[in-house]
Amino acid sequence: FSMVSLIFMVLIPSLQAKDPEITISVAPQYLFEGSKIMFEVKYIDSKRLRWEFGDGSVAIGGPKHNHIYKERGVYKVKVFDLEGNFQGPIETRLTILKEGREIILENQVFFPGIPVKVRTRKFITPSLEWDLGDGTIKIGGHSINHTYKTSGTFTIKVTDYAGKGPKKITKPITITPDNRSIVLPKEIIAGEPVDIQLKNAVGGNFTWEFSPGQRASGLFIKQMAFQRPGNVKVTIKDTTGKYPPLTQNFMVKPDNRKLNTSLTFALPEESVRFEALQFRGPVKWDFGDGTVRTSGSKTETHQYKENGRYTITARDFNGNSPKVFSQTITVNELTPGFQINLLEIAFTNGKYYQVVSKKSPPPLYYVKMKAVGRGILKGKWIVDEQVIGLFEVFLHQNKIVDLRGNQVVSLPLIDPGIHHFTIEFTNYAFPRTSRIPILRYFVTETGAIEILSPEPGAKVTETKSLLLQWKWASKFKKKGYGYQLLVSEIPVQFLTEDQIIAAWKAVGNKNQYRLDVSTFKPGTWVYWQVRAVGPDDEEVLTTSEISSFKLSK
Incomplete structure (x- = not known):
């Protein structure tokens, strides 16, 4: 029904065309219990009528009257004219339907x-x-x-x-006020599981729909992880129909956490700094050598005692994060590419040979080293191929280490004669073209031979022969001794032992010798040394220091 008339006629059978009749305002098929029905008696002049509605209700009034039937049923409506204008009741019957709307x-x-x-x-x-x-x-x-x-x-x-x-x-x-709330962590990181809870909602059956396509159910969602950063929309629906949907947006942050180490190669006992960047903390650390540190800070230091390759792991939220960040570190005494580019061994007077009285203090010397890379150099102090001590030195990148004094071993002066002192590395090998310097010192009981001329470091003009002179400072006299002379264009410290042995030549028992210098090129530095030997050249009694002169150009 769209636009139908709401007035329907219920006619009372009568022999007269204009007999009184009752009309109602509702079509019979829509007479529902509780509906307000307008009754009207037509063709009657009485103003005072008695209305009986058939449900026990009676009313006195005019020709129009409203009535509501509370229950369904069949009712007979009677109208009596109290003014006597019409004899007998006017009647109609109607059926009240049950209200289903x-x-x-x-x-x-x-x-x-x-x-x-x-x-x-x-x-x-x-x-x-x-x-x-x-x-x-x-x-x-x-x-x-x-x-x-x-x-x-x-x-x-x-x-x-x-x-x-x-x-x-x-x-x-x-x-009612909406007290429902979705409880989220203050920060959600991509890939990091979080707990999510719906609060102040009771009695429903809730499903969660997340905009990336993920789904969950219940009031408490445990360990939900969002793999991609960005805005996420969640809609919570109650399948029981009790609650309307609840929608909320939240942001998933990109995972910018990473693990940094100050060193990828470390030395034993060297402090290594580890940084858990962008971690929220606390951090659970595992340093790979059996050391585990819980409730750690975002920056930690650690020292490794032994060589090896170690995997370091860091887990956020004191280890509750399933995401593990790791780095590897190699611990060795020498970092990759380590190379000694400076090694100098000399007596403190700058020379490489020294004559020392047996009764005097040991000669002082120093060792200087510099390297590319870092390393803990280990080695041995060696005199005459015998180990007299061990050393360990920490070399930093391009920093000179100067060992002397109580940092080096004292040279023994027990046995008279020539001694060779050097060092030997136990964890590093020089290239074949490089050699470790050797210091030579002579322990004497009779005193050293003193160089007279030319003076050490002198420049000479002679071109054919040069008189070399010396004297023996000691009063020691021994029959049958003589002198031997060593002359070389190469600094003596760079000669091998075999070269040195071959270079010694007997020059008699006088305190001088005329040297033929015509065989040397002008401007050449010449190094020379004298020693006193016993009969048959078997026993070396004493020596001079190594001296030098330069030929004029």
């Missing part, structure tokens, strides 16, 4: 600001008047959405015939 709310709990879905059932016409109870009245169909702005209890009224129907179907609705 109803308003249905899609949910059971309603909140301000969230649309309420309402629909009707068994209403007669497609055009209904909706009175939502908050001042909103609109014409609509059999379902409608409405948003209440405030809390409170409202009555929804729906009327057929676009509001002209005989009865308003009502439904109370209570709008």
Whole structure:
């Protein structure tokens, strides 16, 4: 029914064309219990009528009267003229139908600001008047959405015939403050599981739909991980229909955490700094050597005692994070590419040979080293191929280490004669083209031979022969001794032992010798040394220091 007349005639059989009759305002098929029905008696002048409605209700009034039947049934309506203008009652019979129309709310709990879905059932016409109870009245169909702005209890009224129907179907609705909340961590990191909870919602069956396509169910979602950073929209639906959907947006941050180490190659006992960058903390550290540190800070230092390759792991949230960050570090006494580019061994007077009295203090010397890379050099102090001590020195990148004094071993002066002192590395090998310097010192009981001329470092002009002179400072006299002379264009410290042995030549027993210098190139430095030997050149009694002179150009 769209635009039909709401006035229907119920005629009382009569022999006269204008006999009084009762009309009602509702078609018989729409006489529902609770409907307000307008009765009217026509063709009668009486102003005082008695109305009997058949349900026990009686009323005195005029020719028009309203009545509502509360229950379904068949009722006979009688009207009596109390003024006597008409004899006998005017009667009509009507059937009141059971009311089946109803308003249905899609949910059971309603909140301000969230649309309420309402629909009707068994209403007669497609055009209904909706009175939502908050001042909103609109014409609509059999379902409608409405948003209440405030809390409170409202009555929804729906009327057929676009509001002209005989009865308003009502439904109370209570709008309560929405105390539901989705409890999220303050920060969500991509790939990091988190716990999510819906609070202040009881009695529903909840499903969670996340915008990346993930789903979950329940009030408490445990260990949910979002793999991609960005904005995430979650909608919680109650499959029981009690609660309306709840929607919330949150941000998933990119995982910028990483593990840094100050060194990828470390030396034993060297402090290595580890940084858990962008971690939230505390951090559980495993340094790979059996050392585990819980509730650690974001920056830690550690020392490794032994050589090896170690894997370091760091887990955020004191180890509760399933994501493991790792780095590897190699511990060795020498870092890759380590190379000694400076090694100098000399007596403190700058020379490489020294004559020392047996009764004097040991000669002082120093060792200087510099390297590319870092390393803990280990080695041995060696005199005459015998180990007299061990050493260990920490070399930093391009920093000179100068060992002397109590940092080096004392040279022994027990046995008279020539001694060779050097060092030997136990964890490093020089290239074949390099040699470790050797210091030579002579322990004497008779004193050293003193060089007279030319003076050490002198520049000479002679081109053919040069007189070399010396003297023996000691009063020691021994029959049969003589002198041997060593002359070389190469600094003596760079000669091998075999070269030195071959270079010694007997020059008699006088304290001088004329040297042929014509065989040397002009401008050449010449190095020479004298020693006293016993009979048959078997015993070396004493020596001079190594001296030098430069030939004129």
